[in-house]
Amino acid sequence: MYQQYLSIAATAWLVCAICSAFIGQQKQATGSGFLLGLLFGPAGMIAAGFVDGRERCRKCGGPQNRTDDDLPYPVCQHCGAEKSVE
Ligand SMILES: [Zn+2]
Numbered sequence: 001m002y003q004q005y006l007s008i009a010a011t012a013w014l015v016c017a018i019c020s021a022f023i024g025q026q027k028q029a030t031g032s033g034f035l036l037g038l039l040f041g042p043a044g045m046i047a048a049g050f051v052d053g054r055e056r057c058r059k060c061g062g063p064q065n066r067t068d069d070d071l072p073y074p075v076c077q078h079c080g081a082e083k084s085v086e
Pocket of ligand 1: 057058059060061062076077078079080081
């Protein structure tokens with residue numbers, strides 16, 4: 001009975017970690033999201049909503065999704081300013 005409860009809890013915890021990874025993935029922070037979910041479970045899932053691995057525009061501060069595939073040159077998706085190439 002106790003073991004059954006434990007395995008359900010462990011599964012739920014892992015689901016939290018995976019969900020957090022997906023939440024983080026939206027903002028290029030998959031690893032951080034997964035770690036948060038793994039460490040803090042449901043609370044980490046909420047925390048994953050706040051992590052943001054994306055770089056921000058120097059001009060307007062807007063988060064930049066990596067769309068290098070469909071953009072010929074890097075420009076801000078919010079204000080159109082050219083991003084500095086590192
Ligand atoms: Zn911008």
